Structure formats: structure tokens, C-alpha cells
Amino acid sequence: MLRFVSKSAQNGLRRSVRYASTLTLNSSPLSYPTNHVEPGTEPYLTPSFHNGQLVKSESKTWFDIHDPATNQVISKVPQSTAQELEDAVASAEKAFHSWKQYSIIKRQGIAFKFVELLKKNHDRIAAMIVLEQGKTFADARGDVLRGLQVAEAACNAPNDLMASSLEVATDMETKMVREPLGVVGSICPFNFPAMVPLWSLPLIFVTGNTCVLKPSERVPGAAMIIAELAAEAGVPPGVLNIVHGKHDTVNKILEDPRIKAITFVGGDKAGKYIHEKGTSLGKRVQANLGAKNHLIVLPDADKNHFINAVNGAAFGAAGQRCMAISVLVTVGEKTKKWVEEVAADAAQLKVGSGFDSSSDLGPLINPESLTKASEIIADSEKAGATVLLDGRNFKAADAKFAKGNFLGPTILTNVKPGMRAYDEEIFAPVLAVVNVDTFDEAIELVNSNRYGNGVALFTQSGAAAQKFTKNIACGQVGVNVPIPVPLPMFSFTGNKGSFLGDLNFYGKAGVTFLTQPKTITSYWKTSNVEEVLKPSTAMPIQH
Numbered sequence: 001m002l003r004f005v006s007k008s009a010q011n012g013l014r015r016s017v018r019y020a021s022t023l024t025l026n027s028s029p030l031s032y033p034t035n036h037v038e039p040g041t042e043p044y045l046t047p048s049f050h051n052g053q054l055v056k057s058e059s060k061t062w063f064d065i066h067d068p069a070t071n072q073v074i075s076k077v078p079q080s081t082a083q084e085l086e087d088a089v090a091s092a093e094k095a096f097h098s099w100k101q102y103s104i105i106k107r108q109g110i111a112f113k114f115v116e117l118l119k120k121n122h123d124r125i126a127a128m129i130v131l132e133q134g135k136t137f138a139d140a141r142g143d144v145l146r147g148l149q150v151a152e153a154a155c156n157a158p159n160d161l162m163a164s165s166l167e168v169a170t171d172m173e174t175k176m177v178r179e180p181l182g183v184v185g186s187i188c189p190f191n192f193p194a195m196v197p198l199w200s201l202p203l204i205f206v207t208g209n210t211c212v213l214k215p216s217e218r219v220p221g222a223a224m225i226i227a228e229l230a231a232e233a234g235v236p237p238g239v240l241n242i243v244h245g246k247h248d249t250v251n252k253i254l255e256d257p258r259i260k261a262i263t264f265v266g267g268d269k270a271g272k273y274i275h276e277k278g279t280s281l282g283k284r285v286q287a288n289l290g291a292k293n294h295l296i297v298l299p300d301a302d303k304n305h306f307i308n309a310v311n312g313a314a315f316g317a318a319g320q321r322c323m324a325i326s327v328l329v330t331v332g333e334k335t336k337k338w339v340e341e342v343a344a345d346a347a348q349l350k351v352g353s354g355f356d357s358s359s360d361l362g363p364l365i366n367p368e369s370l371t372k373a374s375e376i377i378a379d380s381e382k383a384g385a386t387v388l389l390d391g392r393n394f395k396a397a398d399a400k401f402a403k404g405n406f407l408g409p410t411i412l413t414n415v416k417p418g419m420r421a422y423d424e425e426i427f428a429p430v431l432a433v434v435n436v437d438t439f440d441e442a443i444e445l446v447n448s449n450r451y452g453n454g455v456a457l458f459t460q461s462g463a464a465a466q467k468f469t470k471n472i473a474c475g476q477v478g479v480n481v482p483i484p485v486p487l488p489m490f491s492f493t494g495n496k497g498s499f500l501g502d503l504n505f506y507g508k509a510g511v512t513f514l515t516q517p518k519t520i521t522s523y524w525k526t527s528n529v530e531e532v533l534k535p536s537t538a539m540p541i542q543h
């Protein structure tokens, strides 16, 4: 059972009350949620994190955080005040000047320790994700793992930041180093509360930058634990600051000239605004946006592998993954018939609490998402789609979950471009099935879609796979792999409408995004050596 241990500032500390170190998080390595909060429990007030301290906000505006499985308010998050936002940016700016002087080997040592602490707190972070975001515990562990892997890769910083040099003329050498940018603003979505902050934080640290991070106001818990662990690992005060809120916080990050770059992951509307405004104010911006990921199945595919893969990729995490498969493209009549079997298996998936180890998928994040998905299903049905499997009106067996935002796996067939189920990102466990006659038509369908995050082909033909990988216009391509998210030795390479910017998250592109090159050209004449080294008894004179 979760114990909320919010302690307000007390007992005559000489520090200001807002910087009271007596604040604690609502979890610890030994005590974290294993079940939903009992009704009537007082909501926890989420602190911010500035200059190495948990900070109690003085804000008058607080947003409720609901458990998506019960819709009970479990905690609150502040709209950080203008002064608090200013304090966070000032603390990041101040810390930058000393942090960038740390030797790379010292920063690497801290990164190793950070990785160790993330591993020790793996279940604790996952549990907080289940409570606030609703996904299953196993899936939440995956959320943490994919972030942890970026932190592990960041430990390679000495190699990633190795300078290059060349003797460009006799006795003249040019060396190119990569230097940090300064303060980086990081704005995160609700669906991966640990992975997305960790897509950028470890690289921000090791490259010598500092950070002001805004978690989603719906799921701040994981980011708060990550901040605590970073401090414990030796990340100095001010290098990581966590602020909260909505537009006012985003606008501060966009407008403050001390913030040099922004990493954003989220929906199209916010992403376009942040990219446009950020770049117009001279900042570097990398922005990962929405998606509509297709899985094409050819008649020669391994049917069982395909059915398991499509169900996992469409309905896992209740479809709230930017790489979820939301469109199945069946090629020809044979694969069209397989959809009945997909639906039969999908109907067996268990919808329920993320804390229940038998659940396959949890709830949607909020009632608005549930309403939106239900409306899209109804509108598409009116436009000619067939509801083969209907997850609406899901009834939880346990009355505790009667008000949860649950939607069961839903499959729509006879879907065509122009219908909302095809055109819009639903971000729910809804699979739209489009049937085409030929492989070429399937490729054309994907290529004309405005998004380019992920795509998969299921086939046993090497020739078809070769044609597909060469001709498909999409950033992350899977062959018999439904969710082809690259590990962090590569980068997250969504393209078209799924990405704005030039340099992707993590991997080499991530390091390049977070650093700027400096070339140093030096000329030391070797012919002067004898003269320089010759002993002299004369009074030295400056030249």
C-alpha cells in the first residue's frame, strides 16, 4: 500500500521554507505503490526540484492527478510560479559554468552510478508509472528499461566526445572538439513517464549541459524519482531541475534566452508550436510528434507470429505508444481472412488494473481520451467501417474500477483513408484494418500517410523485405518486428510528420544535437625548439 509521506517544511531551518530539504517523495526504494490508493487518502502534493533540493511550490494553481484505473485523485501537481520557474532556470544556468569544467571521466563516473541507481529503483519507478499512467507493471518495467538503456549508452561519453585533429600544414594542427550548449529545456509526454525523460537526461549530463525538465502534468512521479537518483549519483545541484505545469511553463522554457535547446516529445499541436517558436527564438529544437504506424502483412507471412505480433503491438499499453501499430494493411484475400483470428485472440486479452499481473492492458489516461476514441469508432462506423471487435462499454469485474477509463481491444475493418479511424491518431487500443490488393498499393498507402514514425512488414520473402525496406518512406522500419524502436547505439529515427528538427533523439545524433563544434588551430614552430630550450642567463624580457 502506498504511504503518502508529504512533510511540509518545519523546525526552524535557516534555509527558506521553499527550499526545505525535509520534503520527501511519495515513494522510496523500500516503499512504493503495489496497489491503488484507498479512497479518502489525502492527495500528495508533488514538489519541484531546484538546485538539488525538493521544493514545495507556493502556487495557487494545482492540477489533480488521477489514477486512470479508478479516476480517484491521488496527487496534485503545481503550475510552478513565475518565481519558481525563474529560480530553476537561474540554477541551471549557474550550474552550467562549473559542470562543463568537470572532466569527462568524472561525468562518466556519475553516469555509471546513475545507471546503478536506476537499476536498483527499477521496480519503484515502474510502480509509480502504473499508479499514475495506468499501464501494466510488466509494461512499466519496459518503459524504465528503454530509458535505462539510453543511460547505459551515455556512459560511452568519452568515446562519443572524442576530439578529432589533423596536422593541416607543417607544425600547424587543427583540432575539433564538441562543447556543451548550456541549459537544455526538456518537455515530456504522459505515455512514457520514465523512458522519455531518460531519452535526453543522461546525454544532457555527460555532454556537460544542464537541464530544466517539465514532465507531463499527468505523470510527474517517475521524473521526480529520476531527479532524486541523479542527485544521489553525484549530479551536482542545479544540473537537473524539475518544474511543473502547462503552457506557462512551456512558454518560459521557450522564451528564456538562457535556454539554448529544447527536446520535446508529445502530440502534433504542442510540438509544432514548440518547434516553430523555439527555432524562431534561435534555439535548437528536436521534436518527436504523433504517429500512425502501419503493419503490412503478406500472404506468405508466418500466420501465428503475425497474429501474436499485431495484437501485442496494437493493444499493449492500451495503444498509448507512439510506436503502437494502429493500422493493419492486409494484402489480398488470404490475409484478409486472418483478421477474424486476430480478433479472436484480441478478445482474450485481459483488460484491468496495471497492478494485476494477469492484466494485458490497462486503462486510457483520462476520460477525454476514452470519449475521443469512442467518438472516432462511432464516426468511422457511420462512414462505412465495420466494428469487428468492440471494446466499448467495458465492464470491470471489480466495482473499484467502475469509473476507470477502460476500453477493450477494438478492431475496425473496411477502413479507408478519409475515415477518422485512418486519418487521426487515436492513441487507444483501436486497430484499423485496410485491405489492399497488391503489395505496391500497401507501400503507396504508407508512403502517402503524413506520419513516418514506424512501419512493419510481415513476410517470409527476402525479396519482398528488400523491396519494402528500400521503398518505404518511414523512419523506423521493421521486418517481422512489429515495434522497431532502435536501441540507443542508434537513434530514434521517426520522420515526415512524426519529427521536427534535424537531429534525432539519442545515439550519435543525440550527442550532436546537444553539443556544438569548436575548431582550434595551433601553430608551434618546431624549428624554434633549439632557440627556446637554449639556456640563457640574461634577464628575461617579454615579447
Ligand code: NAD
Pocket: 187, 188, 189, 190, 191, 192, 214, 215, 216, 217, 245, 246, 247, 250, 265, 266, 267, 268, 269, 270, 271, 273, 288, 289, 290, 291, 321, 322, 425, 427, 453, 492, 494, 498
Ligand atoms: P501532449 O502534446 O498533450 O503533451 C506533451 C507535453 O506538451 C506535455 O508536457 C504538455 O504539458 C505540453 N503541452 C500540451 N499541450 C501544449 C500546448 N498546446 N502548448 C504547449 N505545450 C503543451 O502529448 P501527450 O498527450 O502527453 O502525449 C501523447 C502524444 O505524444 C501522442 O501524440 C504520441 O504520439 C506522442 N508521442 C510521440 C513520441 C515519439 O517519439 N514520436 C513518443 C511518445 C509520445
